[in-house]
Amino acid sequence: MQYLYDGTYTGWLTCVFESFERKEADAEPAIHNAPSADLFRGTRTIITDNAKAKRVYDGLCHKLTHQRAADFFRAFLSEDPQAHTAAFRIIRQVFTGNAAMLENYGDTDVLYFAQTLKKVSRERHRMKAFIRFRKSSDGLYFSVVEPDFNVLPMIARFFRDRYADQRWLIYDARRRYGLLYDLQSVSEVALTHNEKETLTAGTVSIALDEKETLYQQLWQQYFKSTSIASRKNTRLHLQHVPKRYWKYLTEKW
Amino acid sequence: MHRIQEKLSILADAAKYDVSCSSSGSKRKNTGGIGNASSSGICHSYTEDGRCVSLLKILLTNHCIYDCAFCVSRRSNDVKRAAFTVEEVVSLTMNFYRRNYIEGLFLSSGIFKNADYTMERLLRIVKKLRTEEHFHGYIHLKTIPGASDDLIREAGLYADRMSINLELPTEAGLKMVAPDKDHASVRKPLAYVNQQMQTYKAESKLIKHVPSFVPAGQSTQMVIGATPESDREIMQVAKEFYDQYRLRRVYYSGYVPVNNHHELLPQTGTPPPLIREHRLYQTDWLLRFYQFEVDEILDADHTHLDLEIDPKLSWALRNPHLFPVDIHTADFNTIIRIPGIGRLSARKIVQARRFGRLHEYQLRKMGIAFNRAQHFMVCADTPIRLGMPDMHTVRSQILQESQSKYNLRFRTAQLSLF
Numbered sequence: 217m218q219y220l221y222d223g224t225y226t227g228w229l230t231c232v233f234e235s236f237e238r239k240e241a242d243a244e245p246a247i248h249n250a251p252s253a254d255l256f257r258g259t260r261t262i263i264t265d266n267a268k269a270k271r272v273y274d275g276l277c278h279k280l281t282h283q284r285a286a287d288f289f290r291a292f293l294s295e296d297p298q299a300h301t302a303a304f305r306i307i308r309q310v311f312t313g314n315a316a317m318l319e320n321y322g323d324t325d326v327l328y329f330a331q332t333l334k335k336v337s338r339e340r341h342r343m344k345a346f347i348r349f350r351k352s353s354d355g356l357y358f359s360v361v362e363p364d365f366n367v368l369p370m371i372a373r374f375f376r377d378r379y380a381d382q383r384w385l386i387y388d389a390r391r392r393y394g395l396l397y398d399l400q401s402v403s404e405v406a407l408t409h410n411e412k413e414t415l416t417a418g419t420v421s422i423a424l425d426e427k428e429t430l431y432q433q434l435w436q437q438y439f440k441s442t443s444i445a446s447r448k449n450t451r452l453h454l455q456h457v458p459k460r461y462w463k464y465l466t467e468k469w
Numbered sequence: 470m471h472r473i474q475e476k477l478s479i480l481a482d483a484a485k486y487d488v489s490c491s492s493s494g495s496k497r498k499n500t501g502g503i504g505n506a507s508s509s510g511i512c513h514s515y516t517e518d519g520r521c522v523s524l525l526k527i528l529l530t531n532h533c534i535y536d537c538a539f540c541v542s543r544r545s546n547d548v549k550r551a552a553f554t555v556e557e558v559v560s561l562t563m564n565f566y567r568r569n570y571i572e573g574l575f576l577s578s579g580i581f582k583n584a585d586y587t588m589e590r591l592l593r594i595v596k597k598l599r600t601e602e603h604f605h606g607y608i609h610l611k612t613i614p615g616a617s618d619d620l621i622r623e624a625g626l627y628a629d630r631m632s633i634n635l636e637l638p639t640e641a642g643l644k645m646v647a648p649d650k651d652h653a654s655v656r657k658p659l660a661y662v663n664q665q666m667q668t669y670k671a672e673s674k675l676i677k678h679v680p681s682f683v684p685a686g687q688s689t690q691m692v693i694g695a696t697p698e699s700d701r702e703i704m705q706v707a708k709e710f711y712d713q714y715r716l717r718r719v720y721y722s723g724y725v726p727v728n729n730h731h732e733l734l735p736q737t738g739t740p741p742p743l744i745r746e747h748r749l750y751q752t753d754w755l756l757r758f759y760q761f762e763v764d765e766i767l768d769a770d771h772t773h774l775d776l777e778i779d780p781k782l783s784w785a786l787r788n789p790h791l792f793p794v795d796i797h798t799a800d801f802n803t804i805i806r807i808p809g810i811g812r813l814s815a816r817k818i819v820q821a822r823r824f825g826r827l828h829e830y831q832l833r834k835m836g837i838a839f840n841r842a843q844h845f846m847v848c849a850d851t852p853i854r855l856g857m858p859d860m861h862t863v864r865s866q867i868l869q870e871s872q873s874k875y876n877l878r879f880r881t882a883q884l885s886l887f
Binding site: 317319320321322323327341344345346347348349350351357359374377378379380381382427430431433434435437438439440441442443444445446447448449450451452453455456457465466467 | 479482498499501503505507511513520521525564568569743824831834835
């Protein structure tokens, strides 16, 4: 039985609830407009329900540590259907009293789940490292990124704590939403069509602060000067900074 | 080119041979201002030689009264000289930090006039960053040997990490290339900072608000391959410094020849000993995270590390009587001694084996280097064998199967003939 849901985490948790409520152990959630929707199996449309999702989440926190419970959200952010399926099978096991199985790394689902968490965490860390702010003429520090996974929710607190005294915007051009910090709190923003036009990873047509170009040049100079030519190791360099990230990086422009 | 850009190019170039890059180990919080320390550290970029760029690593000046043969900034070397002002360093740091280019500042300096004068300038910069700019990011500060205790103590209240470089692993080596320097002048301030750290730590158990003092600890660096020390001597020195001064890190920096003025040093064009440096770091990790002793890896008969294979494998080949290890029954500390299995895979194995016997395909998926490990362990589907195979055979088998990244360049060169 395939459960079609709206693609939100709340919707996914509702699927967990429904699969127990309806005693459908073979349920498998799929996003309703995803191309993978299977024609030959029965489908059921699941309506996202906050109360049901919260019961599942609270139950999860009861069975597992908060850290472990949050792992399901992190795996969800991978946007990888296979990881979602693995997580769904695991979460069902957890609720049928087999919480310990999360440590059974010999199991294909558990290992895939753990590896997905690792990948998501690596992308989250890369965003902390590779995001480069540019300063606009009105003092906003902004950055456009296209992360492999939907990691913005996982880095909001990091940037809020660190850059507490400057206004900043991090915009995910692939998923078309951003995080805006206004010196008080971080909020999710979607941009109007015109605004989107001015913010794509490659070209930005926003008036920049007068010193912005100078600091970009200084940073590029620093990056050049700090490299040791006789130790050049392009393989290692590419391993650490894969080419798909170069478009964010001021020093690689 | 702006004057500031020229200064940056000179003073970053002069600072790059200091390989310490870490920005980890500090828990400094953002208390009204900008910045905090990330306890795991963040590498914001990587140079083309593959080293991480975490901090803005610069010298305050490359003017220096010393004439150490291995150093690019030594008095007699004909290079462009420059010096930053306090304001320039502060504004560079703040503007780079605000754009998320860096984790913080790594500030070192050539010695001008005398030690106290230099240390006082360094102190002025970090003090301004912390008290006027309210900067709580990471600061790595060089301790200048010979500076007064008062200056060092005050600097320690603002810095996250402090370091002094040992430069050459032995006193004899140092005398050969830097006659003005000795190890004693490095030991004294290392000991002083360590003692202060312990005092502050002890106080923080009794009093609630004790200022943090060098929260990320101290480190040092040794130049490898400039003078003829053996790997055994190097690791013994490292071990002693880890124990005696509770260092967080010892860095090993393969010597990059900077000129031909000193006939005893490797001449320009000699490639830096990259593989040896790598093997020394591996040994360092075995000492710190795998409970190995120096004598197990390097003894009187083996004073140098094997460049072809990693030190753990080399140790295992010399100790066939300890293998094979059954991963279902051995404890964690024994499993991490199996070549090809690291700490993370070992932890997974220990957790997963409670659910059933583990097979090769599962171990491979967990991420162990099975080609190496198979000779030294037993898992569910290991074929039965009588006794241990001959270690020479194992060695050559592993070497044949493995694609060492160091051989890669050589191999591609061969292939291109066809």
